[in-house]
Amino acid sequence: MEFETVIYEVDNKVATITLNRPDNLNAFNSQMVLDLREATDATYKDSSIRCVILTGKGKGFSAGADLKENMTQPNDPNAVEKGLLEGYKPVFMNIINMPKPVISAVNGPAAGIGYSFAMACDLTLMSEEAYLLSAFSNIGVVPDGGANWMLTNTVGYKLAYQLAIEGEKIPASRCLELGLVNKVVPSDELLSEAKEWATKLSQRSPQALSQTKKIMRMALDSTFEEIFSVEAKIQNQLIGSADNKEAVMAFLEKRPPKFQD
Template sequence: MEFETVIYEVDNKIATITLNRPDNLNAFNAQMALDLKEVTDAAYEDSTIRCVILTGAGRGFSAGADLNEPIDTSSGPDAVEKGLLEGYKPIFMNIINMPKPVISAVNGPAAGIGFAFAMACDLTVMSEEAYLLSVFSNIGLVPDGGANWLLTKTVGYKLAYQMAIEAEKIPASRCLELGLANKVVPSEDLLTETKAWATKLAQRSPQALSQTKKIMRMADDSSYEEIFSVEAKIQNRLIGSPDNMEAVMAFFQKRPPKFQD
């Protein structure tokens, strides 16, 4: 699959999606949104893919929206709202609902809606020089891409609000402290380390990874009692499944399990 603004590669059950407008710090234009929707559709639907990596080409992950691209007002006074709901929301929902882990590998800045994409992923690896930036208040806007929800859920209201309204860079080391990043690595090792982690995850039970993600994503908006019941229902379905039987046999035979797609 070839695209104008995104590179899509699949190797050893791992899909790597690279935002590819390096001369513009991978700023989002309309074409990139279309391309990213198509590749996330492909990764979502391909059951042979066990893990997905989202990263950016060149010096940064993404500078956010391309401010040099004029807003298409042909759809009326609600053009921005329509663009976010119809152009971007489906991509975010693909990442949130994808039945496999999605890892953001953040090199350099992840700003604006790029900040939201980095946070929407299930796991995040950042280079030592990388940073997150909710830049919106600097230009009189509010965070979008679901960033208000994502940031508040991760760091809590007071800190999230401070970060949003002050719009200061959040360096990788601070992101690690706050739980906005899982790992921080040297820049030259970013993709190598991320792919090594993805490879380890790809060797684990696909149903365990997908169903755990499903439950934990639900937990944000559910009570303890509701999640307990969901766990019980899913566990009942997974006990005795091929993945479960293979893992148990491998444990007793003292060998790595081999899970089927």
């Protein structure tokens, strides 16, 4: 599968999607939004893919939206809203609803909507030199790409508001302290670490990973009582399933489990 602005690779049940506009720090133009949507559509539908990595080529993860392209768009008063809802939103929903873990491997600056994409993923690694930047207030606009929801749910209102309106770089070490990322690794080890992690996850029960993701995503907007009931219903479906039986047998036989796609 080939794209103009995205590199799509699959190896050992892991799909790696690489934003590929390195000369523009992987800033999003309309073509890259379209390519990323098609790439995430493919990973969403392919049950043989068990884990996904999203990263950037070159020195940055993504500088955000391509401001040069935005300045030359037709004079439509609703162009920005349409672009976010019809262009970007389906990509974010693919990442959030995809029944498999998505790992962002942040190899450099992740700013603007690039910052939003990094946070939207289920798990995140950052290189030691990378940083997140909610740059929106620096150009007189608000965070988008769901950043307000993700940031407040992760660090709470007061800190989220501070980070958003101050518009300062958040270095990798600080991101780790705040719980915005899972791991910080040396730059030259980032992709290998991400692939190793993804490969380990791909060897685990697909239904356990997908259903846990589903429940935890729901938990962000639900009550304890609601989630307790959802857990009970899903657990009832999974106990005695092929994955469950294989995992139990593998444990008893002291061997690695072999889960079906």
